[in-house]
Amino acid sequence: MEKYHKETFSRIPAEKQQRILDTAVAEFAANGFPGANINVIAKKAGISIGAMYKYFGSKEDLFLTIIERAHGLLEEALDDIDHSPGDIFQRIEMMVRAAQRYARAFPELHQIYLDLTSEGLSHMSRKLSGKMETITARFYEKLIDSAMAQGRIDPRLDPRVTALCIDNLILMLQYSYTSDYFRERMKIFIGPDALLDDEKIVRGMMGFIKGALLTQKQPG
Amino acid sequence: MEKYHKETFSRIPAEKQQRILDTAVAEFAANGFPGANINVIAKKAGISIGAMYKYFGSKEDLFLTIIERAHGLLEEALDDIDHSPGDIFQRIEMMVRAAQRYARAFPELHQIYLDLTSEGLSHMSRKLSGKMETITARFYEKLIDSAMAQGRIDPRLDPRVTALCIDNLILMLQYSYTSDYFRERMKIFIGPDALLDDEKIVRGMMGFIKGALLTQKQPG
Amino acid sequence: MEKYHKETFSRIPAEKQQRILDTAVAEFAANGFPGANINVIAKKAGISIGAMYKYFGSKEDLFLTIIERAHGLLEEALDDIDHSPGDIFQRIEMMVRAAQRYARAFPELHQIYLDLTSEGLSHMSRKLSGKMETITARFYEKLIDSAMAQGRIDPRLDPRVTALCIDNLILMLQYSYTSDYFRERMKIFIGPDALLDDEKIVRGMMGFIKGALLTQKQPG
Amino acid sequence: MEKYHKETFSRIPAEKQQRILDTAVAEFAANGFPGANINVIAKKAGISIGAMYKYFGSKEDLFLTIIERAHGLLEEALDDIDHSPGDIFQRIEMMVRAAQRYARAFPELHQIYLDLTSEGLSHMSRKLSGKMETITARFYEKLIDSAMAQGRIDPRLDPRVTALCIDNLILMLQYSYTSDYFRERMKIFIGPDALLDDEKIVRGMMGFIKGALLTQKQPG
DNA sequence: CATGAATGAGAGTTCATTCAT
DNA sequence: AATGAATGAACTCTCATTCAT
Numbered sequence: 001m002e003k004y005h006k007e008t009f010s011r012i013p014a015e016k017q018q019r020i021l022d023t024a025v026a027e028f029a030a031n032g033f034p035g036a037n038i039n040v041i042a043k044k045a046g047i048s049i050g051a052m053y054k055y056f057g058s059k060e061d062l063f064l065t066i067i068e069r070a071h072g073l074l075e076e077a078l079d080d081i082d083h084s085p086g087d088i089f090q091r092i093e094m095m096v097r098a099a100q101r102y103a104r105a106f107p108e109l110h111q112i113y114l115d116l117t118s119e120g121l122s123h124m125s126r127k128l129s130g131k132m133e134t135i136t137a138r139f140y141e142k143l144i145d146s147a148m149a150q151g152r153i154d155p156r157l158d159p160r161v162t163a164l165c166i167d168n169l170i171l172m173l174q175y176s177y178t179s180d181y182f183r184e185r186m187k188i189f190i191g192p193d194a195l196l197d198d199e200k201i202v203r204g205m206m207g208f209i210k211g212a213l214l215t216q217k218q219p220g
Numbered sequence: 221m222e223k224y225h226k227e228t229f230s231r232i233p234a235e236k237q238q239r240i241l242d243t244a245v246a247e248f249a250a251n252g253f254p255g256a257n258i259n260v261i262a263k264k265a266g267i268s269i270g271a272m273y274k275y276f277g278s279k280e281d282l283f284l285t286i287i288e289r290a291h292g293l294l295e296e297a298l299d300d301i302d303h304s305p306g307d308i309f310q311r312i313e314m315m316v317r318a319a320q321r322y323a324r325a326f327p328e329l330h331q332i333y334l335d336l337t338s339e340g341l342s343h344m345s346r347k348l349s350g351k352m353e354t355i356t357a358r359f360y361e362k363l364i365d366s367a368m369a370q371g372r373i374d375p376r377l378d379p380r381v382t383a384l385c386i387d388n389l390i391l392m393l394q395y396s397y398t399s400d401y402f403r404e405r406m407k408i409f410i411g412p413d414a415l416l417d418d419e420k421i422v423r424g425m426m427g428f429i430k431g432a433l434l435t436q437k438q439p440g
Numbered sequence: 441m442e443k444y445h446k447e448t449f450s451r452i453p454a455e456k457q458q459r460i461l462d463t464a465v466a467e468f469a470a471n472g473f474p475g476a477n478i479n480v481i482a483k484k485a486g487i488s489i490g491a492m493y494k495y496f497g498s499k500e501d502l503f504l505t506i507i508e509r510a511h512g513l514l515e516e517a518l519d520d521i522d523h524s525p526g527d528i529f530q531r532i533e534m535m536v537r538a539a540q541r542y543a544r545a546f547p548e549l550h551q552i553y554l555d556l557t558s559e560g561l562s563h564m565s566r567k568l569s570g571k572m573e574t575i576t577a578r579f580y581e582k583l584i585d586s587a588m589a590q591g592r593i594d595p596r597l598d599p600r601v602t603a604l605c606i607d608n609l610i611l612m613l614q615y616s617y618t619s620d621y622f623r624e625r626m627k628i629f630i631g632p633d634a635l636l637d638d639e640k641i642v643r644g645m646m647g648f649i650k651g652a653l654l655t656q657k658q659p660g
Numbered sequence: 661m662e663k664y665h666k667e668t669f670s671r672i673p674a675e676k677q678q679r680i681l682d683t684a685v686a687e688f689a690a691n692g693f694p695g696a697n698i699n700v701i702a703k704k705a706g707i708s709i710g711a712m713y714k715y716f717g718s719k720e721d722l723f724l725t726i727i728e729r730a731h732g733l734l735e736e737a738l739d740d741i742d743h744s745p746g747d748i749f750q751r752i753e754m755m756v757r758a759a760q761r762y763a764r765a766f767p768e769l770h771q772i773y774l775d776l777t778s779e780g781l782s783h784m785s786r787k788l789s790g791k792m793e794t795i796t797a798r799f800y801e802k803l804i805d806s807a808m809a810q811g812r813i814d815p816r817l818d819p820r821v822t823a824l825c826i827d828n829l830i831l832m833l834q835y836s837y838t839s840d841y842f843r844e845r846m847k848i849f850i851g852p853d854a855l856l857d858d859e860k861i862v863r864g865m866m867g868f869i870k871g872a873l874l875t876q877k878q879p880g
Numbered sequence: 881c882a883t884g885a886a887t888g889a890g891a892g893t894t895c896a897t898t899c900a901t
Numbered sequence: 902a903a904t905g906a907a908t909g910a911a912c913t914c915t916c917a918t919t920c921a922t
Contacts, residue, residue, distance in 0.1 A: 008884090011885090012885085035340045047886080048886060048887050049888070051886055054884095058914080117395070117401040118331075118334070119249055119250055120250070120251045122399075130408050137409045158420075158424040158427065160410045161410060161420075161427075162424070163409055165424075168389055168392035168393075173388075180346070188354050189357045189384040189387070190384060203378075204378040204380075204385075205381065207377055208432045211374060214431070257894085257896090267903085267904095268903060268904045269906095270898090270902095270904045278897085448905090471780045472780035474694035489909070490907060491908075494906070499891095554778065557839050558778065558839075559775075560691045560692035562839075570844050570848050597871070600849055601850060601867075608829055609828055612831070622777060625790065625793045628790050628797050629797045629823055631820065643818075645821065647816065651874070652871040652872035653871065668881080697917090698917065707882090707883095708882060708883045709883080710883045710884065713917095714881070718918085
């Protein structure tokens with residue numbers, strides 16, 4: 001886990017750390033990285049700009065610190081699922097539910113994650129070096145390989161493309177909870193109440209994914 | 221089709237229009253909306269800033285004009301497919317291929333589209349009012365409803381969630397061609413050569429989607 | 441002659457150019473390079489900061505533009521002397537008087553030149569690449585070599601060290617007119633009225649220099 | 661000897677005092693007074709900023725303390741020469757050599773001295789009140805007056821202007837050892853190896869000075 | 881005495897937009 | 902219609918200095 005904040009930041013009370021990061025998350029989520037104003041974040045967090053720069057060397061470092069924290073949370077969630085019992089479908093469902101829960105709990109954090117995909121910020125995502133994505137990818141790979149070995153899913157599927165498709169669906173689900181744009185899009189597809197019935201979404205998605213994985217009838 | 225540019229813009233030669241928009245697309249894609257510099261765009265396009273503001277009332281209007289043009293292109297592509305023969309799978313495959321082609325041909329345009337999902341720009345996506353998304357959603361709806369009526373796909377699927385899942389997969393495919401971040405992500409999942417073999421991606425995705433749609437054996 | 445200002449600066453009225461540079465000279469001379477404030481210079485010159493940055497890419501560029509202008513003035517003066525008739529002593533006296541005149545006319549410009557010797561600004565003096573100094577050095581070299589060939593000055597002198605000594609004396613004379621510090625120093629050496637009688641200084645210095653150059657009696 | 665540091669500074673171990681001043685000298689020499697950062701100096705010296713301000717009332721006081729120390733060193737050197745035997749030329753040569761030695765030994769200290777001539781720092785040089793310069797001036801005055809009385813040097817010379825010229829030459833010699841700018845200038849005049857042969861410089865300068873002082877042949 | 885976290889005014893620089901020509 | 906010089910608010914970041922511990 002690389003550290004993008006200075007030593008000083010580690011030494012202040014956890015409560016204050018959290019307050020600063022929370023404020024920053026809110027600002028970055030609301031205005032994007034280039035639009036966020038460090039002075040405003042400092043003021044809202046109740047610290048001076050000077051202090052801000054004692055904690056983080058630059059606006060970018062503050063941003064990256066936030067991302068790293070988010071990674072920490074994601075990793076924990078993933079770890080929990082990794083150590084839970086259940087077959088492949090139960091585990092994928094856990095993933096879907098965890099993603100949903102996470103997006104609901106930290107929508108701003110997830111919005112920031114979406115902003116990170118902007119080309120102007122690609123040098124940052126390069127810094128993060130896809131660590132998180134690698135963990136997720138390996139998780140699915142293992143899951144699929146083992147299910148295939150047990151004959152539980154269609155042997156003709158390409159395990160890696162399949163893993164990507166599943167993760168893509170889950171990622172888009174999260175975006176639909178956190179980004180104004182994707183939320184509207186979801187409403188257009190599913191109807192205005194789309195976001196009220198989480199359970200329906202999960203069942204719909206799991207139906208789709210199960211169908212995709214299970215050994216298929218020959219068409220026709 | 222709403223118009224975000226001034227009358228004057230319509231009156232200048234199409235070639236000049238295109239040059240201005242192309243330059244703007246490149247700048248917005250490279251730097252994001254807040255990072256792009258209108259004065260730089262004007263200079264690179266070979267017009268004066270004064271002229272720029274004669275054509276577009278603001279930076280935002282220029283941006284929205286670009287999006288509208290992109291919509292036009294998408295609509296055409298969709299229309300073509302709508303009027304082509306073929307069953308649901310053939311038509312979805314057309315969609316996948318069209319999406320792939322479009323993303324390959326206009327990666328910068330698509331990157332801009334991705335940036336539009338940033339919260340700082342949500343007031344713009346609200347202005348665009350999901351027209352494009354509505355068209356796509358209705359297209360899939362019709363496709364699925366009719367295939368279901370003909371008994372060609374699993375009747376237990378939720379048509380609307382299914383439509384969303386399919387479009388999500390296609391959208392993510394496009395992002396993978398246009399955004400640095402998603403490209404890296406794809407490589408992590410599929411391997412470093414992920415983007416070299418378009419055909420493999422299409423087959424993999426179609427395998428996944430077909431499985432999801434076809435009437436399934438009971439698990440177990 | 442390299443140019444450190446942008447094209448735009450060349451296009452504004454000469455009177456305005458001069459006003460901006462004069463204001464800048466005053467500020468840089470009074471506060472040194474790091475101490476000078478660009479926003480203040482712009483305000484005092486009656487232009488906006490934006491305009492300032494349209495003319496000069498940075499504080500450093502403004503500074504270098506000033507130096508280049510000073511070089512231009514120096515070069516002209518040197519050229520005049522180069523084309524005047526007279527023996528070596530008459531010509532050196534012309535140099536002394538020109539230096540004196542220049543320092544009296546543009547004390548602030550010369551103060552800036554002195555500041556340029558600070559280590560913090562050495563990257564700038566490196567940019568200027570000693571062009572001015574080279575011209576002066578060659579001027580003296582020619583003068584001394586030719587006078588030596590004619591047997592008018594002591595053949596035992598090292599021509600180059602001698603040239604340096606003469607130029608050092610003249611440079612220090614200029615500093616004494618422009619820098620508070622060197623002015624005080626001069627008063628300590630010569631008395632409180634040191635700067636009132638320019639003629640006395642010239643005669644004193646020329647007496648010193650002549651003695652140094654003329655063929656000497658053997659000591660003792 | 662005025663004191664610019666607080667009492668506390670006198671009470672800490674001499675070794676610590678020296679470490680602080682040495683660090684400060686290095687920073688001031690490298691960045692100039694306005695460019696130097698007190699917090700950085702404190703950190704590099706291994707003390708807290710709080711302690712720094714317990715020892716010195718301000719950045720300026722630290723700077724002045726350094727200058728005073730330098731004065732102390734110079735005074736000692738001058739005193740040594742004052743008490744050495746030898747005629748005027750031997751003693752001036754001692755001065756030249758001492759200046760050379762000092763500049764070689766403490767180039768950073770001397771660079772700071774040069775920076776002090778910047779107008780932005782003139783209020784400081786005023787504080788120092790030319791004590792050092794007065795001592796030097798009186799030293800030369802005595803030397804010249806006595807040599808003149810003994811008929812050893814040209815009686816037509818202005819003793820005070822002569823003293824200034826000699827000291828100017830020596831000062832410039834020192835600058836040539838310590839300032840990037842003057843070093844380059846010396847190379848332009850004397851050649852790239854200028855600084856390698858100290859002996860040659862001394863002989864060249866002494867030749868120049870001796871000629872200037874000795875009773876001269878009538879020109880022509 | 882010593883510490884070093886905190887302060888906040890102020891620096892250099894950018895850029896969307898206006899408007900006289 | 903076209904130009905592009907001009908504007909100035911707003912941004913990120915620095916650093917001398919203070920003061921609670």
